[in-house]
Amino acid sequence: xxxxxxxxxxxxxxxxxxxxxxxxxxxxxxxxxxxxxxxxxxxxxxxxxxxxxxxxxxxxxxxxxxxxxxxxxxxxxxxxxxxxxxxxxxxxxxxxxxxxxxxxxxxxxxxxxxxxxxxxxxxxxxxxxxxxxxxxxxxxxxxxxxxxxxxxxxxxxxxxxxxxxxxxxxxxxxxxxxxxxxxxxxxxxxxxxxxxxxxxxxxxxxxxxxxxxxxxxxxxxxxxxxxxxxxxxxxxxxxxxxxxxxxxxxxxxxxxxxxxxxxxxxxxxxxxxxxxxxxxxxxxxxxxxxxxxxxxxxxxxxxxxxxxxxxxxxxxxxxxxxxxx
Amino acid sequence: xxxxxxxxxxxxxxxxxxxxxxxxxxxxxxxxxxxxxxxxxxxxxxxxxxxxxxxxxxxxxxxxxxxxxxxxxxxxxxxxxxxxxxxxxxxxxxxxxxxxxxxxxxxxxxxxxxxxxxxxxxxxxxxxxxxxxxxxxxxxxxxxxxxxxxxxxxxxxxxxxxxxxxxxxxxxxxxxxxxxxxxxxxxxxxxxxxxxxxxxxxxxxxxxxxxxxxxxxxxxxxxxxxxxxxxxxxxxxxxxxxxxxxxxxxxxxxxxxxxxxxxxxxxxxxxxxxxxxxxxxxxxxxxxxxxxxxxxxxxxxxxxxxxxxxxxxxxxxxxxxxxxxxxxx
Numbered sequence: 001x002x003x004x005x006x007x008x009x010x011x012x013x014x015x016x017x018x019x020x021x022x023x024x025x026x027x028x029x030x031x032x033x034x035x036x037x038x039x040x041x042x043x044x045x046x047x048x049x050x051x052x053x054x055x056x057x058x059x060x061x062x063x064x065x066x067x068x069x070x071x072x073x074x075x076x077x078x079x080x081x082x083x084x085x086x087x088x089x090x091x092x093x094x095x096x097x098x099x100x101x102x103x104x105x106x107x108x109x110x111x112x113x114x115x116x117x118x119x120x121x122x123x124x125x126x127x128x129x130x131x132x133x134x135x136x137x138x139x140x141x142x143x144x145x146x147x148x149x150x151x152x153x154x155x156x157x158x159x160x161x162x163x164x165x166x167x168x169x170x171x172x173x174x175x176x177x178x179x180x181x182x183x184x185x186x187x188x189x190x191x192x193x194x195x196x197x198x199x200x201x202x203x204x205x206x207x208x209x210x211x212x213x214x215x216x217x218x219x220x221x222x223x224x225x226x227x228x229x230x231x232x233x234x235x236x237x238x239x240x241x242x243x244x245x246x247x248x249x250x251x252x253x254x255x256x257x258x259x260x261x262x263x264x265x266x267x268x269x270x271x272x273x274x275x276x277x278x279x280x281x282x283x284x285x286x287x288x289x290x291x292x293x294x295x296x297x298x299x300x301x302x303x304x305x306x307x308x309x310x311x312x313x314x315x316x317x318x319x320x321x322x323x324x325x
Numbered sequence: 326x327x328x329x330x331x332x333x334x335x336x337x338x339x340x341x342x343x344x345x346x347x348x349x350x351x352x353x354x355x356x357x358x359x360x361x362x363x364x365x366x367x368x369x370x371x372x373x374x375x376x377x378x379x380x381x382x383x384x385x386x387x388x389x390x391x392x393x394x395x396x397x398x399x400x401x402x403x404x405x406x407x408x409x410x411x412x413x414x415x416x417x418x419x420x421x422x423x424x425x426x427x428x429x430x431x432x433x434x435x436x437x438x439x440x441x442x443x444x445x446x447x448x449x450x451x452x453x454x455x456x457x458x459x460x461x462x463x464x465x466x467x468x469x470x471x472x473x474x475x476x477x478x479x480x481x482x483x484x485x486x487x488x489x490x491x492x493x494x495x496x497x498x499x500x501x502x503x504x505x506x507x508x509x510x511x512x513x514x515x516x517x518x519x520x521x522x523x524x525x526x527x528x529x530x531x532x533x534x535x536x537x538x539x540x541x542x543x544x545x546x547x548x549x550x551x552x553x554x555x556x557x558x559x560x561x562x563x564x565x566x567x568x569x570x571x572x573x574x575x576x577x578x579x580x581x582x583x584x585x586x587x588x589x590x591x592x593x594x595x596x597x598x599x600x601x602x603x604x605x606x607x608x609x610x611x612x613x614x615x616x617x618x619x620x621x622x623x624x625x626x627x628x629x630x631x632x633x634x635x636x637x638x639x640x641x642x643x644x645x646x647x648x649x650x651x652x653x654x
Binding site for chain 1: 512514515520521522525526529530532533550552553557573578580651
């Protein structure tokens with residue numbers, strides 16, 4: 001299992017290196033260390049959200065409301081900052097994470113207690129959350145000059161790396177430990193991998209899925225704050241359609257939509273793969289009409305390679321099992 | 326319901342006669358907006374009052390529904406017909422739904438024009454566009470050229486590659502480019518009106534063209550994201566971000582210096598011009614294709630085949646007037 005995951009991550013790392021090589025032939029400055037750090041920084045929101053989505057997908061669910069959660073918490077953070085310019089930014093950050101947690105828990109409760117399929121629940125809440133932004137903001141924008149300097153400085157503050165990158169690194173570290181070393185972390189795998197067996201071992205499947213949505217919501221809340229302070233603007237449509245990028249990052253990262261398979265490293269690499277494409281396309285001078293086709297093809301190729309790799313492994317395991325029987 | 330409506334119409338008709346008799350001396354012009362309480366339209370009303378003061382014998386009725394619906398505007402139009410106003414100048418919530426109500430108004434001898442957001446030709450005598458494709462195309466290049474006397478590279482950051490408005494403006498901009506020697510358009514990129522993609526495209530432009538002097542973004546999301554990207558890259562003063570934006574959104578960028586100036590229509594001028602046009606048409610100005618109608622300090626409006634006219638170049642906003650306008654729209 002570990003070897004399988006390792007090889008999957010190796011393939012993806014290789015793919016990213018090849019991608020960087022191709023970009024470098026057209027625009028050498030792209031692979032300068034400072035630029036690569038810039039790409040990482042730019043991809044940080046996607047990494048954080050991909051980790052939240054990883055947890056959800058592992059439990060056989062999907063969270064399509066992440067971008068809407070992000071937009072709603074972002075708008076609330078921005079409006080709080082405008083209404084109370086003296087409120088400490090740390091407090092706003094905590095409120096954003098808290099609100100994200102509540103929104104995630106709402107998804108989780110609907111999945112857990114009412115047993116509604118997650119895709120339906122989150123499709124619904126996605127629209128509801130966007131609608132709430134419209135209600136509270138009246139459709140108006142919160143603009144850069146209304147936000148306080150402290151609010152806008154958070155993701156830009158540099159300690160070697162910009163804070164935005166540090167947030168991603170810390171989230172990755174916490175979830176790497178949590179997913180490999182804690183009971184709840186292993187429960188996520190068990191619930192998605194074999195729900196029946198999970199029940200026999202005493203794991204409450206619904207409650208585990210609930211916690212997955214809570215984590216995804218909390219991370220989306222954090223990203224909402226970072227997003228709005230980074231781009232210094234909040235309006236109804238921010239990050240529109242971003243949930244699809246997040247799911248794509250997970251799928252590229254080798255996380256099985258059927259649940260139970262995937263790793264934090266895979267999610268990070270999947271996000272980075274997309275991040276490199278997103279940052280490279282503007283500089284390699286390709287017609288915008290081709291850009292979408294190219295990023296789509298890259299996703300499909302990455303997934304094809306990944307699934308092929310895992311399929312062969314699967315057959316071998318089956319043969320061994322047959323022989324043993 | 327049907328009886329009620331008939332009764333209302335009869336009363337309305339009666340009131341119309343009474344109304345027109347009572348106010349024979351003043352020209353009563355109704356400025357109907359998409360919804361009350363929107364800064365842009367409040368500013369247009371200010372312009373209408375300015376025109377009224379200039380013309381002398383005009384009374385302005387500033388009105389509109391409380392939400393931006395065609396139904397609300399139809400009610401307002403019906404009540405205006407009942408009051409027997411002399412002219413209606415409307416910014417429509419729907420081009421077609423208002424046609425029957427406005428036709429009824431015209432049948433009663435009321436002058437009807439639309440401005441800002443138009444009504445289908447059969448529902449009005451003329452339509453006043455705030456600007457035209459050619460004027461906008463020229464303005465966005467001029468905004469960049471004005472602040473780069475030695476010339477240099479400029480790039481356009483648009484909305485999506487298929488956005489009709491933006492593409493028309495960019496085409497028009499490319500046509501006038503030869504009039505600005507030294508201005509070299511190096512790239513046109515698309516941010517899809519998403520802040521994150523626009524921000525990345527702006528970063529990409531800065532990386533690909535180190536000598537870039539200006540980024541022109543004829544879209545509100547794009548110009549904001551580009552200003553932020555230039556600010557974050559520490560290139561304020563080197564690269565001027567300009568284009569079309571709203572004063573309330575751009576105030577921060579103008580303050581930081583990332584944007585020296587940008588443009589958008591001026592709602593005060595628009596309300597002023599709409600009022601003057603309604604007045605002149607009421608006084609007998611022809612509205613056939615090609616006719617020219619004076620609009621006071623804004624010059625003259627020339628009608629095209631569909632009875633539409635353009636007011637002027639977009640109005641330029643910079644540090645000198647942003648404070649005044651940022652609270653308006």
